[in-house]
Amino acid sequence: MKSTNLRTHIRRFVLPPASSIQRRPTDVIYFILGAVVLFSTSLILFATRGHFEVLDLDLFRLINALPDSIAQIAWALMQAGSLAAVPIVVLLALLAGRVFLARNLLAGGLAAWVLNKVVKVLVNRGRPGDLLEEVIVRGGTAEGLGFPSGHVTVAAALATIASPYLSRRVAWLSWLLxxxxxxxxxxxxxxxxxxxxxxxxxxVMLGALTNLLLGVPHEDLAQQHIREGFKEYGIELKDVVPVSDDARGSRPYFAKAMDGTEYFVKLLGTEHRNADFLFKIWRSLFLKNVVNSAPFLTPKQQAEHEAYLTLLARSHEVRTPEVEFAARVGDAYALLVQKRVRGETLTEASTLDDALMTELWQQVKQLHEANIAHGDLRLANILVDEQGKPWLIDFGFADGGVGPTELSQDSAQLLASLAKVVGPERAVASALAVLGAEAVRQCVPGMKPVALSSATRADLKEEPDLLDNIREEVIKQTGNDIEEERSVLRIEPKSVLWVVGLGIGVYLLLPQIGELGQVVELWKSLDFPWLVAGLVTSALTYVMATVTQFGAQQAKLPFWPTFLAQFAASFANRFGPRGIGAAVLLEQYLEKMGLKRRSAITSLTLKTVAGIIVHVVAMLLTISWLGLENVELLDKIEMWHLWLLLTIVVAALAYVFSSSERTEKIKYSAKGAWRDLVATLKQPRKALQLCGGAVGMNLFYMATFLFSMWALDVDVSPLTVAAVYLAGEIIGSASPTPGGIGVLEGAFVAGFKAFGISSEAAVAGVLLYRLLTFWLPILPGFFAFHYMQDKEYI
Structure with missing residues (x-):
């Protein structure tokens, strides 16, 4: 009998029933917050290595100087974070009969102790006794590295894991410990x-991760809470049935009273709120001109907010279910109860005729006339009753007293959702019939994937051109053009990149400012024949760019306009993030030459791919010929430099692939470029133009750089110039500033210094090269730009 009981306990310990396990959204938030704080504190230590933050040092001195009389108490309390605390709390959990908790505490506690050692090695921060004088050390000198504290890591992990099992008061006491x-x-x-x-x-991060991976036992008391809430209003329920609808931030149910009355019930709890917390925070912090409900409402406040806006909408004759009551149940839940309307959502509807869409837009118009924005007008939130009438449901994201921009964004969501089902032509026509031409035009500029629902963004993966097609259909049916796209981001990624790029450039160039006097002296002794040679090779780069363009598409292009387009593109590049201005202008030019938009984009992508391949091959050849054993810069690279570089690369990749629309466009362009590259390589003439032009551009840029250095009588070899140019361009290509201003100059100067060139000579040569290739072409580029506008080439 004892053997059977032991076996039963072991089986429960290893593999608990799946029905008793939940993964809490709260733990996702804890994990992210822990990771952010850990990364931030580590970055502070990397940036201030060898120095101390005043607040950190002052707090240490203050606490370290407390009386010796509390030393024994402090020692006893600290044991709650020792490795020995792990088996003790595991034993306590087993004695309490909480086997799942014991398993999680054992796994999370040991993981916290081990991974703390790993982080310590990565950060490599000493303890106070190693870094400061006059430190009061009590209980023996601690050995090893200091950041982060191992005792605190273990204690915080155990508290995070145990919190879901504890009452609120005991959980707070654990965190006090x-x-x-x-x-x-x-x-x-x-x-x-x-x-x-x-x-x-x-x-916190490891404790939350443990609960996410292993799960937390959960007893579903939702139906009990619902029945208790109805009882407070004198209503006895016969049935409570969960609904499988997509309801954000809540759990929906159908309830039936003893008298046969049917209700729709939304149960809102702290876990439901936390599931939506990050989404609402992100919208509030990063999106503008969209409806953002407050992310910090309690479940009761959220229920009351939704009830109020639903009642307000009904008072303006908007068809939405009648509110019965909103109430708090228990310590962490609230109910929103409405009369049930039988029907199906538009996601389930088999047909969607024009009369239904017209009636739907009429409901939206009445809602907007009351200055209420629904905030989530997707198909799942449109209910069609048994008489075929549309109802607006789920006002969880709604807001009142909003402006016209938020209202137009509301319409944009519905227009995009309908267009996916019935096509842009019918969707736009139905909106025009009710809202009018001006209102429909106003909703298009802000129709960005980032502002649409996740369900609509998922649909865009199947039809990446859907939003462009809607825009074209609106122009076609209204007969008027649409204003420029409206930004929905509070902080544009390009703005952040500008700041980062300029910051890096300043960091690299600032040490050279003290040598500007010597730079000026070098410029006074310019060797003009080499300067003229640099001007000629700089101009030839535009000829090579033209040749590359000829090889990048199958269509035949005229030489003179294509040559001028390269100058005009360089001019456009001076006023926008690196490469963006040129790409837009050249795309317009190719479309004027008869290429379709997709073909033009593919042609430019192919040109870029060819340039990258040639650049990388040239870089590898240069490294193999030159060798790196004499490059001084490599000896100065520290671990935090590599961490910073890795962070920037990961952030850039995350931004690029965070948008499904961007990802689809990249995939589409990459496939098209690969297809055209294969087709081009099968045609010797086109292949020679494409690859030969890319090689020629690199060679003439390197020649210009070499002649700039020789014009200043700087003794440097062509191979060194090639290495600096190729490496610097790779770094500069990541800069968002026009032409890589700041970053490119800093990279070139650092490169020459790595090869033993003096700072003043490096700065003088780089500035002269940039004068020939970046600043002087602005004037002919300006005239080329306006000439092409006059001739309607762009």
Whole structure:
């Protein structure tokens, strides 16, 4: 009998029933917050290596100087974060009969102890006794590295794992203990305050990850809460049935009373709120001109907010279900109860005729006339009753008293959702019939994927051209053009990149400012024959760009306009992020020459791909010929440089592929470029133009750079110039500033210094090269730009 019981306990320990497990949205938030804090504190330590933050040092001195009389108490409290605490809390959980909790505590506690050691090695931060004088060390000198605190990491991980099993009061006491462990480690002189903060962050992150991976046992009391809430209003329920609808931030149910009355019930709880928390925070912080409901409402406040806006909409004769009541149930839940309307949502509807769409737009118009924006007008939130009438449901994201921009964004969501089902032509026609031409035109500029629902964005993966087709259909049916696209982002990624790019450029160039006097002296002794040679090779780069363009598409292009287009493109590049201005102008030119938009984009992508391949091959050949054993810069690279580079690369890739629309466009362009590249390589003449032009551009740019250095009598070899140019261009290509201003100059100067060229000679040569290739072409580019406009080439 005992053997059977033991076997049963072991089976429960290893593989608990799946029905008893949940993955909480709260743990996702904890994991992200922990990761952000850990990364931020680590970055602070990397940036201030060898220095101390004043607040960190002052707090350490203050806590470390507390009386010796509390040393024994501090030592006892600190044991809650020791490795020995893990088996103790595991045993306590087993004695309490919480086998799942014991399993999670064991896994998470050991993981916290081990991974803390890994992070310590990566950050490589000493303890106070190693870095400061006059540190009061109590209980023996702690060994090893300091950041993050191991005791605090283990304590925070155990508290995070245990919190879902504890009452609110006991959970708060467990976190008070974590704080006391942190204070104790600072008090005994083992850690700085920032070490303790990092320990809390790492512990929370690992504890949350443990609960996410292994799950937390969960008893579903939703139906019990619903029945209790109805009882408070004197209503006995016969049935409570969960609904499978896509409801954000809540759990929907159908309820039936003893008298046969049917209700629609939304149960809102803290977990439901947290599931939507990150989404609402992101919309509030990063999106503008869209409807953003407050992310910090309690479940009761959220229920009351939705009930109020639903009642307000009904008072303006908008067809939406009648509100019965909104009430709080238990400590962490609230109910919103409405009369049930039998029907099906538009996601389930088999047909969608013009009369139904017209009636739907009429409901939206009445809603907007009341200055209410629904905030989530997707097909799942449109209900068609048994008489075929549309109802607007789920006002969870709605807001009142909004402006015309938010209302037009509301219409944009519905227009995009309908267009996916019935096509842009019918969707636009139905909106025009009710809203009018001006209102429909106003909703198109802000029709960006980032502002649409996740369901609509998923549909865009199947039809990446849907939004462009809607725009074209609106222009066609209204007979008027549409205003420029309206930004829906508070902080544009390009703005962030501008700041980062300029910051890097300033960082690289600032040390050279003190040598500007010597740079001016070098310029006074210019060797003009070499300067003229540099001017000629700089001009030849545009000829090579023209040749490359000839090879990038099958259509035949005239030489003179295509040559001028390269100058005009360089002019356009001076006023926008690197490469963007030129790409837009050349795309317009190719379309004027008869290419379809997709073909023009593919042609430019092919040109770019050819340039990248030639550049990389040239870089590899240069490295193999030159060797890197004499490059001084490599000896100065520190670990934090590599971490910073990795962070920038990951952030850039995350931005590029965070948008399904961008990803689809990249895939489409890449496939088209690969197809055209294969086709081009099968045609010797086209292949020679494409590859030969790309090689020629690189060679003439390198020649210009070499002649610029020789014009200043700088003793440098062609191979060195090639290495600096090729490496610098790779770094500069990541800069968002026009022409890589700041970043490119800094990269070139650092490159020459790595090869032993003096700072003043490097700065003088780089500035002269940039004068020949970046600044002087602005004037002919300006005239070429206006000439092509006059001739309607662009």
């Amino acid at each position: 974590v704080g006391l462990v942190a204070l104790g480690r600072i008090y005994v002189g083992a850690h700085f305050p920032i070490d303790a903060i990092g320990g809390v962050a790492l512990g």
